Amino acid sequence: MIEPVDLRLENGSLLPLSDDRDGDCGVAIDGGRIVAVGRTDSLPAARRAIDVGGGIIAPGVVDEHVHDRSLGQSHKEDWETLTRSAAAGGVTTVLGHGNTDPYVERPADLERKFALAERDALVDFGCFAWVTDENHEDLAPLASAGAVGFQASLAERPLDSGQLLTTMANCAETDCRLGLHVEDGDILESQWADAQTSGAERPIDHCRPPVAEVVGARTATQLARVTDCPLHVFLVSAGSTLDPLLRAKQRGLDVTVETCPHYLRFTDAELTEQGSVAVVSPPLRSHDERAALWECGIENGVVDCIGTDHAPHTDAEKRVDDPVASLRGVSHGFVGLETAVPMLLTFAAADRLSYDQWRRLHSEMPARTWGLYPTKGSLQIGTDADITVVDPNLEWTLDRTTLRSKGTVTPFDGKAFRGAVTTTVVRGRVVYESGAVVGDPGWGRRVERT
Helix, strand or coil, X not given: CCCCEEEEEEEEEECCCCHHHCCCEEEEEECCEEEEEEEHXXXXXXXXXXXXXXXXXXXXXXXXXXXCCCCCCCCCCCHHHHHHHHHHCCEEEEEECCCCCCCXXXXXXXXXXXXXXXXXXXXXXXXXXXXXCCCCCCCHHHHHCCCCEEEEECCCCCCCHHHHHHHHHHHHHHCCCEEEECCCHHHHHHHHHHHHHHCCCCHHHCCCCHHHHHHHHHHHHHHHHHHCCCEEECCCCCHHHHHHHHHHHHCCCCEEEEECHHHHHCCCHHHHHHHHHHCCCCCCCCHHHHHHHHHHHHHCXXXXXXXXXXXXXXXXXXXXXXXXXXXXXXCCCCCCCCCHHHHHHHHHHCCCCCHHHHHHHHHHHHHHHCCCCCCCCCCCCCCECCEEEEEEEEEEECCHXXXXXXXXXXXXXXXXXEEEEEEEEECCEEEXXXXXXXXXXXXXXECCCC
């Protein structure tokens, strides 16, 4: 007699959608791995079955852009609260960024982050190492210590062009991808000085123009061309930034591109309406820039990944009680782990995005970009049983007080959505179900590049 498997998800639609995967299909899981995919009546018996009621069964979401705050900023977030939010948002793997306090720039910094995550995380995790003027000449120790990739900025602890060239050559040697924040720091510094002189310091005057992204993207792609460095561009906020990135892709360069749900949803009008609550860097852009981001980035496929830039801050740090006062001193960014999937499903319901585009942008391509595919980001037999189940038709409105992060400030508060996460499975264990986080701290495991 064949032993039953551990878990079966049944009576759903599998992504990518097709006529023979619509409504009565599922996935069988045993020992934390996917062992069968197909029609419900073809799946093996299971010790536990979850009827998803016609919902969509997707590969687990991989969020490549979260700020876990685990070193020195735990008043904003920690691995447990971050990954509770991730589980509720259908995210099965998070990749933590390295601009903590201290920055993650040494192997010992990575080891500290990993130790905290191994103790507290409910979902799987990886961490980036930050490249600085002090470590850019020798990146191999960080790669050996388990960094999922490297990241650097042209504005925050910026590398100059010579240091960036050396960094890219070293990244190519370690076979690690470099993720870059491409806003040009010189332009930003000049614009901020002008704003202070003129007194234009309101949130709507957030002085980080799109041209700073364009200039930085051109520099980065040129240096990637001469070094053969795999390059990933984080946080593309403006459609005009995509032109040099498209040209680089057309020349055959290994360049991948990220944008975020808030750049696809909002315009700079939100800075007038919500003030400091909507302040993020790069800032929200004009209607025309957003339209070009949709057309070139999403519809024409220049954007490869969607990350949240989940950046929790306290109400005081976001100045929630006086949001339209001076921009000076306001923390940039807001939470996004629990709103990203619903926002993208809402786009799908409005025919702006297909469900298969959502799967590719939010799961498969982040996993491919950082060397985790197909273990992550797929429903292939034998891979980790990371699964996101959604109800694409559920209509609801966000109340930020229900969010699981420590910081809950978000411009999505009070916004209506169509589509919601119903079940999240990480390596075969249900961590979110029926509106409740049911996973345990310590279940999350560090991912490794393949």
